[in-house]
Amino acid sequence: MKRAEQVTFGGSGLNRAAHLRGDAAVMAQATAHPSARCLLVWRGKLLLHADGLDRLAWVPIDHPLVTDGPGGESDIPIFLGLDDTGAALFAHDISGWTAKGLDTSTVGAFVDKSEQQHPDLPEGQVFAELRRVMTRLSPRDAELAATAKAVIGWHSTHKFCARCGAASDMVQSGWQRSCPACGGQHFPRTDPVVIMLITHGNDVLMGRSPGWPEGMYSLLAGFVEPGETLEAAVRREVLEEAGIPVGRVGYLASQPWPFPASLMFGCEGEALARDIKIDPVELADAIWVGRSEMMQVFAGDHPTILPARKGAIAHFLLQNWLADTLD
Known part of the structure; x- marks a missing residue:
């Protein structure tokens, strides 16, 4: 089908740079670079610009919500790939944030039109449900959003080794979990x-x-x-x-x-x-x-x-x- 990849989440040619995931020295340099950015995810919702809800909102990789903020099930930022300038892009789960005082009654429901504003983020950046906004995003933002949501969601349900039950560790910049007890290696599920x-x-x-x-x-x-x-x-x-x-x-x-x-x-x-x-x-x-x-x-x-x-x-x-x- 000639139009196949025009489907939403159909691919934008993102450079995932998978060969860099296991290189600790290169990843350390990437995270230290001032152009590195991180997409925050909260309870499966993505951070977007409230004006139009048609663009992902990014924070610097050294933002306090990334380095020492309320964690989720992922303990390190997940490397998504490189943008067109070569800057590293990451995603990080902050589901530990309780969103105190905000409406969370529809979060996780079939239809969730609510938006949540984190007090430590600029006005106009909100968390919104991906189903609600997916057709508004550019192909690149859609691919990044789908990747971040899926991999972070996998980590939230696969914290323990399926072979022996021991707690596993996130490795390969978030693209693998390794069991320190039995050596089992586990990869994101599709x-x-x-x-x-x-x-x-x-x-x-x-x-x-x-x-x-x-x-x-x-x-x-x-x-x-x-x-x-x-x-x-x-x-x-x-x-x-x-x-x-x-x-x-x-x-x-x-x-x-x-x-x-x-x-x-x-x-x-x-x-x-x-x-x-x-x-x-x-x-x-x-x-x-x-x-x-x-x-x-x-x-x-x-x-x-x-x-x-x-x-x-x-x-x-x-x-x-x-x-x-x-x-």
Whole structure:
């Protein structure tokens, strides 16, 4: 698919400079350089400029919130890579900040429109939820935000060795955890997920999960199982969730999805039948939607169906299906 990497989080050519992660001397020089910057993350939310919420806000790497501020689950700044001038970029978790006196009631919820201002940061820099702002960010900021959120989120749930249970140490500038007890080495986790544009003639299969907002539909999706190809996962998931057998399957595009740590593989498939039989545990509903009706959905004029979330690969694939640009 020619437009594949135009999807949100689709990649900006960031120089991740992975070869520098294990070089302690080079990393020490990078962190000491006055141009080094750090992106702060708090409870999964990113620091942004409040004016527009369309730019990441950076602090100097020697800012007190980085060097001796309230820590999260990561104990050292995570090296994200180099910007176009060669300056080092980092991310740091400060989830230990309690945000006393601020509204945190929706933090971590499916929809979080709240913003939090840290007293030690300049006015106009706030923490905001990435889902809310992801389509406003530049490709570079989106890639940096997704990387920071995913890696910090992994550290928060993988503090202990999966082999022996001992507390592990962050190494390789945040891209590895090492167990001092048994020598186990652990790396950031990414879960493969297939998301399927299943068509039958001029119709596309849409579903909604239990607990979603009323009217919200999207493409069917599911985790790839061990020993399974992407094509097999597409056929299995659609058959399990909607009772629809699928024939030909093709790959379209991928999207990092740091909620918390998935890689979405966008695929297309041809349905061999139309009769839907949903698994009520997986889906609350599934329907066929025609092109003209989907155009109405995207225009916001449909009486019962809401469009897929902007920024998600489902929205991207459907948009290209409508425009006949899936080549």
